[in-house]
Amino acid sequence: MTSRPMRALLVVLALVLPSAAQDSRPGPAERLRVLEADFRKEMRAFENTARKLFAEAERLKEEPDLSKMPKPPNGDFIPKFKALAADCQGTDTELSCLLWLFENGGEGFFAMSPPNGAEPAETPRKETDDMIAAKAIMERHLASPRLDGFATGLMFRAGIPGTRGAAKDYLARLAKESPHKEVRAAAILGQMMPAYEAGDEKTAEPLIALLKKDYADTKVYKEQVAGILFERENLTVGKTAPDFEVEDIDGKKFKLSDYRGKVVYLDFWGFW
């Protein structure tokens, strides 16, 4: 094992040594920057094309012709991010590549919640690039402070047959072994949520208690756990809805309680 400062020193030396100067290839960090920028550009083009297709279908009041959808750019970039990761194993740039692969290398939203509501098979599918990246992150970057989003991604995968086993295992390790409080909080939340949503109070309850006791000052708690607790305590059938005040689109303030005496249909929604 090379320590992190030592590794950084080696990178610096490699950059300044005359032998390295003959190698005109840009370093990993620069390659990552270019790769990420290229991906963002292609993703924007893809989203624009998709948006136009949907807008046109809506104008004609037709279903969008999905066969005309361009291919998302993820597929072309996966081998590039993999190659870069392999060239800089153990570095923070590798972690960036692996986090990208984790986010973009899976089967995406439809694998997580099939449109027809059917449960996908429990048997593990062919190991997808996201889970391969997850394994590498666990092996080489467990101590990184950059893993809170990773834990959230694992939380979704812990709810899906096929990735459930590995995701649960990784979350348990992160919750115990990460030296960073935010990461541990995100991992505990990731363990708690699937149980909570399945109504498994026996598993969820001690994890909620642990978050309340030791993690109330984390961002994860304030942004995600507090809402869950608020919902449990105030937003169940039979409870008086907690009041709130908001401003309508004409700039006029109103309260939910202004509507006492009426049956209220409260709709959290969006066009997107």
Next chain:
Amino acid sequence: MLPHEKEMVARKKNQPFALLGISSDADRESAVERMKKEGITWRQAMDGSTSGPLATKWNVRGWPTIYILDHKGVIRYMDLRGEELEKAVDELLKEVPAAPKN
């Protein structure tokens, strides 16, 4: 969702019923424009994004999330849709005491 909501609002125009929309759209301008274009007449507030303050506080993680409250402000139903939802609203409307006549 939207067509049924419009129908419901029209059908219950003279009843003690209110539809309140909390929009999680991030682009306020285009959302408001579409609301006008779609002929949405009921009251709307913008929460800013899917992680807006109210959606965060109420732990909204799926859209739409719908709460049906009775005339006393008590949560009576969640997650109903379509016909089932309207039937529930109709039942609750029967519970509303008749307005005193002057």
